[in-house]
Ligand SMILES: [Zn+2]
């Protein structure tokens with residue numbers, strides 16, 4: 001059997017992809033995380049008092065950032081559990097399920113905000129306290145600003161933290177926009193502005209969560225990992241001497257950063273024991289060139305009737321082989 005190694009991953013909060021955390025997460029990142037819990041909770045209470053959908057949307061976004069990190073931590077812990085006879089692939093996909101659940105939750109809240117905003121656009125509220133809106137947004141500016149500065153110190157070491165930092169910058173801009181909106185409403189009764197700002201924030205939330213949804217769906221569909229070209233993998237395998245043909249290839253994600261692989265390899269007639277060095281060579285090749293750490297080969301001499309690169313599983317009646 002091949003080694004079941006874990007690939008190293010960066011630490012932290014990565015928007016745009018499923019968050020992968022490891023145990024070396026820095027203190028700054030944790031601090032940024034707690035700020036993202038405390039500030040939105042204040043903002044939600046304040047936003048309800050101020051009757052401002054913009055503040056509530058901003059808070060929901062920040063809270064979503066917190067829950068995505070929290071869920072990633074918990075799922076990563078669970079993901080390390082050893083495989084069992086019931087779950088032979090282990091628990092790595094808990095991270096994918098958790099990310100999907102979090103996005104579903106955030107989208108649900110977005111729907112609620114959109115509904116409330118539509119109602120308000122039809123009949124704008126009599127009064128929104130611009131001063132309170134500006135004050136609550138100011139807390140967001142300070143919180144996101146601090147998070148941004150903390151993360152910037154760690155960003156040189158990790159690509160993931162860099163992604164988180166850029167996201168915090170976008171969050172900072174959002175809070176600044178709400179702050180400006182609050183100041184405008186303090187001096188002008190343009191209360192529709194609140195609903196418009198809230199629409200922009202919801203659009204931003206959906207835009208930053210959408211890639212996570214796509215990535216999770218692809219993993220759950222057993223899709224070929226993005227960037228991996230099946231035809232290239234096949235060519236590399238067939239270039240190895242002793243391999244006549246490679247067909248019926250499958251490569252898929254077990255978790256966000258681990259790949260599994262199976263295929264049929266046609267070889268000249270030989271004793272089964274003689275395929276062992278070839279198998280090791282192919283495994284080494286897949287690990288080195290494609291970071292595939294779990295590969296299973298079916299060595300065959302007589303054609304099995306499925307010479308295509310793709311398997312026809314599900315297209316024809318299952319046969320006993
Ligand atoms: Zn195995």
Ligand SMILES: [Zn+2]
Nearest residue numbers: 061065167171
């Ligand atoms: Zn955010």
Ligand SMILES: [Zn+2]
Nearest residue numbers: 248264304306
């Ligand atoms: Zn075959």
